Amino acid sequence: MKDLRDYLKYLASRGRLLNIYNDVDPELEITAFTDRANRESVYESKTLMFSHVRGSSIPVVTNLFGSLSTLNELFSNSYANELLQNLPSIKAQAGKLSVIRGSKMLIDSKPKVIESQLGKYEQLKSLDELPIAKCWPGDAGKFITFPLVITDSPMDGSTNVGVYRMQVFDNMTTGMHWQAQKGGAIHAKEAKELGKNINVSVVIGSDPHNMVSAVTPLPTGLNEFAFSGIVRGSRTMLMKNGKYPYVPANSEIIINGHVDPTEKRLEGPFGDHTGYYSIQEEYPVFHVDAIYAKKEPIYAASVVGFPWHEDAVIGQFIFDFLKPVIKATNESIVDVYLPPEGIFTNMCFVSMKKRFPGEAKKVMFSVLGLGQLSYTKIIAVFDDDIDIRNLRKVAWALATRVEPQRDVQIITNATADSLDHTTNYSAFGSKLLIDATKKTREEGYSRDWPDTISLPKALTDEVEKKWKSLKG
Numbered sequence: 131m132k133d134l135r136d137y138l139k140y141l142a143s144r145g146r147l148l149n150i151y152n153d154v155d156p157e158l159e160i161t162a163f164t165d166r167a168n169r170e171s172v173y174e175s176k177t178l179m180f181s182h183v184r185g186s187s188i189p190v191v192t193n194l195f196g197s198l199s200t201l202n203e204l205f206s207n208s209y210a211n212e213l214l215q216n217l218p219s220i221k222a223q224a225g226k227l228s229v230i231r232g233s234k235m236l237i238d239s240k241p242k243v244i245e246s247q248l249g250k251y252e253q254l255k256s257l258d259e260l261p262i263a264k265c266w267p268g269d270a271g272k273f274i275t276f277p278l279v280i281t282d283s284p285m286d287g288s289t290n291v292g293v294y295r296m297q298v299f300d301n302m303t304t305g306m307h308w309q310a311q312k313g314g315a316i317h318a319k320e321a322k323e324l325g326k327n328i329n330v331s332v333v334i335g336s337d338p339h340n341m342v343s344a345v346t347p348l349p350t351g352l353n354e355f356a357f358s359g360i361v362r363g364s365r366t367m368l369m370k371n372g373k374y375p376y377v378p379a380n381s382e383i384i385i386n387g388h389v390d391p392t393e394k395r396l397e398g399p400f401g402d403h404t405g406y407y408s409i410q411e412e413y414p415v416f417h418v419d420a421i422y423a424k425k426e427p428i429y430a431a432s433v434v435g436f437p438w439h440e441d442a443v444i445g446q447f448i449f450d451f452l453k454p455v456i457k458a459t460n461e462s463i464v465d466v467y468l469p470p471e472g473i474f475t476n477m478c479f480v481s482m483k484k485r486f487p488g489e490a491k492k493v494m495f496s497v498l499g500l501g502q503l504s505y506t507k508i509i510a511v512f513d514d515d516i517d518i519r520n521l522r523k524v525a526w527a528l529a530t531r532v533e534p535q536r537d538v539q540i541i542t543n544a545t546a547d548s549l550d551h552t553t554n555y556s557a558f559g560s561k562l563l564i565d566a567t568k569k570t571r572e573e574g575y576s577r578d579w580p581d582t583i584s585l586p587k588a589l590t591d592e593v594e595k596k597w598k599s600l601k602g
């Protein structure tokens with residue numbers, strides 16, 4: 131898919147695009163429509179295209195990734211998926227590794243850079259010309275909610291792309307809500323050490339592979355545009371952008387600006403994906419230097435709030451996509467699940483085949499040490515007979531396999547998600563570790579763990595057949 135327009139055509143051809151021709155208010159009404167779309171179905175809601183947004187001639191598209199089927203179609207047949215699925219066997223069979231090393235796709239993942247095309251773009255005077263929405267009644271103002279924020283490391287030149295919301299302070303200034311552990315914040319910290327400002331390119335609207343890759347928690351230093359090339363199956367086309375980081379050649383709207391890493395300003399509140407308004411906090415300030423828009427541009431936005439919304443679908447998809455990486459380093463793990471009700475970062479369930487005493491704890495520590503999973507507040511580990519995606523089974527196992535004084539631990543003074551309003555300090559709190567696996571004698575259980583109740587399968591199959599022929 132070469133750009134956002136192509137993607138919208140694709141969605142329309144599958145009946146996943148809803149055109150809204152009514153006159154719509156960017157204040158709250160875009161949220162109300164999108165929230166309604168998300169209530170239709172948890173993982174299969176439609177993308178909304180608002181063509182008449184009050185105060186702007188630019189149409190707005192929301193809920194671009196509200197369909198899990200679409201994300202699967204876009205990514206799961208990709209070479210990256212094949213590579214990830216094969217990780218365990220790659221480790222075992224050296225032969226396979228050479229096949230993958232020899233792949234053209236990996237060699238070609240480096241983005242292709244072309245000369246600037248900004249001459250073909252129209253320059254806008256200020257942010258006032260964009261249809262930026264105020265999402266929830268208690269929001270501090272208007273927020274850009276799906277910006278691809280691109281920075282280059284001032285130390286080694288590596289590129290990072292992340293989606294960080296931007297609160298509009300005035301028509302040439304916004305907030306930059308990159309959390310301390312995120313790539314953009316790390317680049318800004320490097321700039322601070324060098325006593326420099328950092329130039330930032332912000333892109334609103336690109337092809338779906340670029341947009342989803344921007345949200346993917348890749349290790350800092352691993353270029354999201356190289357990753358999008360791998361999952362797309364063709365190299366990402368970037369264009370030069372003067373002194374600012376390169377931007378996708380298919381960008382709808384480009385905002386060039388800079389952040390002075392010593393400058394901070396109160397950001398929020400914002401109705402977040404936790405279902406609460408985020409607490410006001412000091413965040414960096416983004417100064418707009420220039421805004422460019424393609425001919426008849428499309429403005430992309432995301433609406434989050436009480437789960438579920440689009441972010442839950444994206445999060446679920448990305449996590450399942452990257453799960454082989456977690457499993458490859460922890461052979462005993464069977465499944466890992468971040469329930470959207472747990473706001474992703476606040477709750478993580480793991481199922482495993484325990485092989486030795488204490489292995490559940492080993493697994494918990496290792497998951498908590500992995501990238502953005504370090505934000506996890508509550509982690510619970512289960513045996514592999516528990517389907518951790520079934521919350522009824524999870525509740526049953528927690529009730530019947532946990533003896534609190536032995537199986538529950540609290541780790542204090544640990545990292546936390548800055549969106550977690552329950553901690554006394556921002557981004558610093560504690561973790562709850564729950565070992566809900568069946569305990570063995572070596573693990574201090576002094577009795578014989580009882581068997582779970584079940585009937586022989588041959589019998590239940592037989593009854594199932596008879597059951598269908600019963601008449602009332």
Ligand SMILES: Cc1cc2nc3c(=O)[nH]c(=O)nc-3n(C[C@H](O)[C@H](O)[C@H](O)COP(=O)(O)O)c2cc1C
Binds near residue numbers: 346
């Ligand atoms: C709609 C949406 C909004 C997001 N807003 C923020 C945000 O304001 N701040 C933040 O740090 N992460 C936010 N994220 C999550 C980051 O984009 C995500 O953690 C990404 O992996 C960050 O990239 P990085 O690891 O390269 O920094 C948001 C994600 C989505 C889907």
